[in-house]
Amino acid sequence: MFSIFRDLVRYNVEFAIGLVLVGIMVVFAGLSFFSPIDPSLIYMTIPDQPPSAQFWFGTNSRGQDMFWQLSAAFKNSLQFGITVAVLSRIISITVGLAAGYIGGWVDRVLMFVNDIFVAVPIFPILVLFYFVLRNHMDSFTMALILACFGWPFDARLIRSVALGLKHREFTRHAVFAGMSTRKVLLEEHLPYVMPIVFATFMNNMLWSIGMEVTLAVLGFTNINNPTIGTVLYWANSHSAMVVGVWWWLVIPVILIVITFLGLFLLAMSMNEYIDPRSRLRRMGA
């Protein structure tokens, strides 16, 4: 695993850039653990100060230091993205491997369910959930809901790999040696799909954080919990751009773009790594 990583950093510029960008954001988000102020409190400093040596990212109209505010926001958003990605990976691995290996009616039923999930437009459903849950909609509930909708594409991808693994020599050996289906899937097939799982992990994080931003900007989440989306929500509700507090919007947007580009570059270069043809081309073979 470590050598793969080293090769990727050495031969793949996109991976290296992505790693640096995500690294910067993770360190920035990690700083919130050392935050001197509680980011959920308001009117702690002078409002509307432009970026300066004292306030690196300025302060907003709610009297919050934007540096610590954004640090906490990115920590919460990244945590949210990771939660959704882990949960939905569990579903997609289970469904994908089971459908590909067991086949028959299990496969047909699972893929039928899969097709239904692909066809449902997620955004109206999320809004509906908010509408009926209102204040019960905290970020963990939302992570659960998104995880339930974030697996179908990747399950299909994993299934296609599992279909190929099913007829390989080693699978037959394992079955004849008396391994149970669960053991074959977990110990023999899972390592083969891990690269896909990692690449889709990033994509899933992108998707879920994007959804969270969208919902929060409309005010459809717990707006007192600092996340990327709620920072923008408060900036909009104080008309930051009209009042001239541009740093309240511009700095978060730049940081969001850095995060998303970084995650995307990681996902894309991992994808490329999975496809051996493009990897050979890159290494000059």
Next chain:
Amino acid sequence: MQSYLWFAGKRVLQLVAVIFFGVSAMFLVTYLSPIDPVEQVLGRLSARSNLSPEAIASTRIALTEMFGTGQPMHQQYWNFWTRLLRGDLGASLMAFPTPAMELVMRGLPWTLGLLLTSTFITFIVGNLMGGLAGYFQNNRLFKAFGIVTMGLQPIPYYIVAFVILIIFGFLWPVLPISGGFAMDVRPGWTLPFMLSVLQHSLLPALSLVLVGLGGWFIGMRALVSNIVTEDYVTYAELAGVRRDTIVGGYVMRNALVPQITALAMVIGGVFSGTIITEQVFNYPGIGSLLVDAVNAGDYSTVLAVCTVSITAVATAIFIVDLLHPLLDPRVRAE
């Protein structure tokens, strides 16, 4: 032909299943939710007026009757479907007594127009540029195009729309940033109205296109760069077939088949993006309607928007799937 009908029949079944399960899930969510719609509406009604307790009590009875929440679950479920099949989801509360369905139908053409035009433009431009970039791998222009679109692709719809709004709203105000048409034109099939609609749709469409291009570009470039190494392409090149015939007829046409499948898979996501973008630009589609309805606590309209969204997206995917065998001779033969 028979195999095609068989295929179409299976797809119809799937369409019905998607709509059935989607709408049932929706019913379940609203049924199991800890919040009673009747109390929620009452809370909103009595918040800004001093109604007498008797008036509130009788409103409660009327609302319970209207939502049918007093009945057992299977009865509610049955009522829900019978009303839905008649296209009646009750009166909207924010525009009482207009039926919720009518509000949705008023917004739907705007949403569909925005969705279909931007998807069409994105699909054509993204695939064309991606295909050319895959074929002419050293061309600087296509490389630059690729870097820009791929950089925009991971950014959420909301952020891209928002940045465009800031650029064209504050820094360089040349295009209208809000609404579906200008206030001073009368809706109708007249030239000024249509020009106004076009002008107002430019920015929402632009932000949807910018986000969408990258995905098609990456997919098509990867497909084409694999197809280019196939023997039949080398053979055609050696045989002196014209370049544009090879690119258009031999390479891109073959690469387009998986892209059509991909089109069916992304429609749901693009639909979500469209209704988000509408909200940013205050476009009069069902996205803005949905947000307004949630803020107004309008139960019927939220349900109507969700039902129509599920049906519309499922139908769009169904249509794309039906087109698929007509383009790919291998699927037809099966």
